Amino acid sequence: MLYIVDTANIEKIRHCIEFFPVAGITTNPTIISKERTDFLSLITEIKAIIGPERMFHIQVTGQTADKMVREAHALRNIVGDNLYVKIPIGEEGLKATMALHKEGFHITETAIFTQQQALMAAMAGADFVAPYVNRLDNIISDGVNVVSEIVTMFRQYQLSTKVLAASFKTAEQVHKISMVGGHAVTVNPEILDALLYHPLTMYAIDDFSADWESVYGKKTILDMVEEETN
Ligand code: E4P
Numbered sequence: 567m568l569y570i571v572d573t574a575n576i577e578k579i580r581h582c583i584e585f586f587p588v589a590g591i592t593t594n595p596t597i598i599s600k601e602r603t604d605f606l607s608l609i610t611e612i613k614a615i616i617g618p619e620r621m622f623h624i625q626v627t628g629q630t631a632d633k634m635v636r637e638a639h640a641l642r643n644i645v646g647d648n649l650y651v652k653i654p655i656g657e658e659g660l661k662a663t664m665a666l667h668k669e670g671f672h673i674t675e676t677a678i679f680t681q682q683q684a685l686m687a688a689m690a691g692a693d694f695v696a697p698y699v700n701r702l703d704n705i706i707s708d709g710v711n712v713v714s715e716i717v718t719m720f721r722q723y724q725l726s727t728k729v730l731a732a733s734f735k736t737a738e739q740v741h742k743i744s745m746v747g748g749h750a751v752t753v754n755p756e757i758l759d760a761l762l763y764h765p766l767t768m769y770a771i772d773d774f775s776a777d778w779e780s781v782y783g784k785k786t787i788l789d790m791v792e793e794e795t796n
Pocket residue numbers: 572592593594676696698700701732733734752
């Protein structure tokens with residue numbers, strides 16, 4: 567399962583890509599707005615930080631297919647390879663998806679709340695669909711089940727479109743997505759931390775250090791090897 571980070575905050579992106587196996591960055595207009603800075607400079611800086619090998623998902627803001635397609639071209643000129651154009655599902659979105667797919671763009675269909683929206687997006691040529699897990703849970707639906715059924719449907723029809731589950735509030739929601747075969751999740755940096763942390767891990771590591779130091783003091787393996795070779 568791919569871990570993608572749902573933020574446009576430069577410091578958080580730097581931290582996440584240094585310490586976590588991050589496959590890319592997702593943004594949306596809300597996430598971008600939180601940074602309160604020049605949009606074009608921001609995406610240029612993010613691209614420079616994440617490099618060519620990681621995906622960069624950027625959402626269009628145009629309301630018509632024509633504007634979405636033009637924005638996609640403009641974004642590709644700035645971001646280059648590994649741009650995933652995020653397009654909200656809807657008639658205009660599908661029209662733009664079909665046109666951009668023909669041109670070879672990568673597309674992530676976003677704001678997915680139903681299995682049939684996801685199937686429609688896949689048939690239009692989306693590379694990823696992004697169902698909103700926590701927002702589904704908040705309306706007393708079942709976000710994990712919606713993702714599970716989309717994964718099953720794509721497998722059943724042998725579609726190459728992947729599920730990029732989005733909108734998480736808890737590490738438990740993310741874990742459940744991995745249990746139903748979600749291909750990717752996009753999470754905020756705080757959830758990434760929560761997925762890694764366990765107090766028993768910290769205790770175990772502290773015990774290892776204490777036992778080692780009780781015999782070898784502060785010397786590390788590297789100190790010993792260097793002493794031997796010098
Ligand atoms: C990502 O693609 C989505 O836009 C995002 O995860 C939505 O998250 P939210 O429901 O926390 O706003």
